[in-house]
Amino acid sequence: MQLPSLFSALGLALVLGLTPLWALADDGHNHGEAPATAAGPALPRFAATSDLFELVGVLDGQKLALYLDHAGDNSPVKEAQLELDIAGARVTLTRVAEGEFQAALAAPLAEGVSPVTATVVAGTETDLLAGEIDVHAAAHAHAEPAGRRNALVAGAVGAVLLALGAVWGLRRGRAARVGGAA
Incomplete structure (x- = not known):
């Protein structure tokens, strides 16, 4: 392999190895607004439904927010009583608005799945709802996005492999010339 061919091979290796980096868009070079992402781990929640009512509870530490709606039209249940x-522990609730309640738990819920039951009385309608809330510690709350890092590593590995292939080809060419001249 001649010297200009070596530089061509090394240049090609560099271009091909760095191509994945050029494909990445950074700030100001994207195609529109990025979709919203959650700022942290999702809060534990439960849902309990029946033919009449839907109840959703969201747990934030020891604070519990509850939303009670009619199953048919998703409108808040007015003047409802909720137990x-x-x-196995009764929770004291405070009405915040129509169909919205809140509670302060006496102690944090234990990790794992806990059963939830609710009794709803709204006018002449009464119903018993059941569900489960799954509480787990956020094990991977700060996971780092790996897409960009993986592309950088792949580009660097590709460039090194192509450069090694060019050097191997150069040495092979020299060995053929030396062997052919003898």
């Missing part, structure tokens, strides 16, 4: 039991 709640989580893992």
